[in-house]
Amino acid sequence: MSNPLAIAAVTATLRNLLTAGVTADPDLADTVVTMQPLDRARVNGNTANQVNIFLYHVLPSGAWRNMDMPGRVKPGEIAQPPLGLNLYYLITAFGRDNDTQRPFSHQLMGRAMACLNDHPLLSSDEIKTALANNDLWLQLERVRFTLQPFSVEEIAKLWTGFQTQYRLSVAYEAAVVLIESSRAVVAALPVLQRGQGDSGIQSQTNLLSPFPTLEQIVLPPNQTTAQLGDTLTLTGYKLSGNQISVQFSHPLLTTPLTVSASTATDTEITVLLRSDVQAGAPAPNDPAIWPAGAYMVSVVISNKGQIDQTSNAMPLALSPAITTKLPMKAKRAKNGVVTCSLTCSPEVRPEQRVALMVGSQEIQSSPVANQTSQLSFVITGVDPGTYFIRLRVDGVDSQLVDRTTAIPEFDASQKVTIP
Template identity: 60%
Template sequence: MSNGTAIAAVTATLHNLLISGLHTDIDLQDATVTMLPLDRARDNSNNANQLNIFLYHVLPSGSWRNMGIPGLTRSGVGAAPVLGLNLYYLITAFGQENDAKRPFSHHLMGQAMSTLHDHPLLGADEIKAAYPKNDLWAQIERVRLTLQPFSMEEIAKLWTGFQTQYRLSVAYEAAVVLIESTRATPVPLPVLTRGPADSGVIAQASLVPPFPTIDQVTPPNNQPSAGLGDLLVFTGKNLAGTQVALQFATARLAVPITLPVDAGATDTQMTVKVPNDPANWPAGMYTVAAVVSGNGGPDRTSNEMPLAIAPRITSALPMTASRTTDGNAQLNLTCSPEVRPEQRVALLLGSREILAESFSAQTGDLTFIVAVAVPGDFWIRLRVDGVDSQLVNYATTPPTFDATQKVTIQ
């Protein structure tokens, strides 16, 4: 996912890549890279080598039309679709002294195309460093650069529209850029039973692979997500070894967290306790894989299984909030784990989704403004990166709502 800075982040990343690529050539040390409209790109007083990047066209991505972001769009919950965009750039070369002595524009174009050919995917670190306050680097898809061929007719039409003289140019597509919608959407409460007597279909694999395989991750009390301090039970096949560890990876951490399994692990089951470390275990979606060492061979890594680490509201609940004279209500909550500025944090008040007030540093204190608040009692959930705090107790039959997770607005 990304915000409105995504397009600028792609342009800035291209700018940095081309500067680095040009300056590796000793003959192009004076070259500059600009990002101007083509009718203003070349100053009459500028006789140095120059490349110009111009975003001339933006199209919607056909593969992302009416699609939500995986992980943030849950089954049965409507959400505003992501804005998927394909960006089209024109790279124009201006040679030293207008190529009077040497065809420097050709040299520039060749070096630029070589750089982009060797760098077809924009790296997360490159995007992060290129433009402030962008989160394009964290989106689920990588941004890929593709050379776009032009016919003579297309070239003529394009430069006629620019109303400037033709210069040696080449076009590239940068796809795909995903911009998340900021619209709030209704969020229904969870389903407690699936038909009479909670009937339903459970599908289970029957093939036995010869390598370590995790079939299931079970949080305590049959909850759909785990919290800090919870004991997780992993079941599968071929999980025994001299040393067995679990790797927890998430987009919010640069390096996966590795935890040794508890004593008593078998070939089909093992347990591990999630550390109660609010500062270093952000809430959200994780992938978990087992690394099995020993057995006279190299380390073997299992398949990855998804795991949701849920936030927990640590404020005293139930709580009461009073409306102000303008009809709004303010809710101040504390939570665990701590949330980070790049995470999406919202409070689900009944069926309303209310985004948290902005914060600049990692924190466990959150503020929510309920606009045009309606008096009454409401179930509440804290949602961080698409994972909700626990509202339903699945240990009972049938499941019940946790009576403490309420807010009364007066």
């Protein structure tokens, strides 16, 4: 890539570049480009036009630290990284006769800066001919010159360190110079074959959880909430086992309701919305067991000799249903009070919030002291007429929309007439 002559090659190429650029001006044809320290640049009474190049600082290149040399080191091989360097040059102009008749130093500086502005990259041919035996011209990354905008304070500190009088100067950065390490690359023997057909081994991490996981609860067709007696389909993965049961948790239940799965595979479970029968227990789908409202559903998998595994929980809304024959007619007492009495399933508990939605108006239920299916609503502020009704228990409404038709429509039977 480049040998230790790389730094000298950059300096020599810069000298040739400035010599050609500055002397192209007939007024500056006598200019000499030197490469001296600043305290020795203008000696022996020299009063001719002169441009001096001084390499005053060298820093490691942050971009090339610990990077392998391109084209030399292959993946998996070990090699000493190349030495990447940024070079900092100070270009100083000395005018003819010390500018006594004309500001030649200013003219020199203008020509030098214009030359580097038009020619910021060193070409391979320029580097190759500038210094014998250098191989910097083979470097993959080209050397670029960039003007360094120093402040007055920075210039003062710089020249104080030189311990000489200040002269008109500008600073440039040359980056990057790569010096190749002389240490040999450590390269193991190549792999004989990488997988079938030498195409490499393909692998993909398994993003699935190692535990039973529910992804979706599928309701019967044309339903947005579940009802007692429905068959639910639970989909996910790792759901198979010796014994599969589904747990339904509700805030008003001290223990979850447990239902055995009807069918079960590794990715799908079906379950009938009921409670398992035990000795002396109510009927499987007894509405007294299931409060309406929001449930959390999880799957419990039991395998012989192993600890039971429980899946994640997913929400399920169990909607109430009006069991009174509909359409129905509310009653108006002699005192003008309109009362609507109906029965529902599941039964309502005292802790639940119950309302009857008459059209767009919410009518609160009369308080219930015990768990019951008998509800009564005193309707006020509703004009006589026929209205669609919905029973709302803990935020879950009874089903009003008929989705079995091509275009969903309201169920015409779900109405009450207010006299």
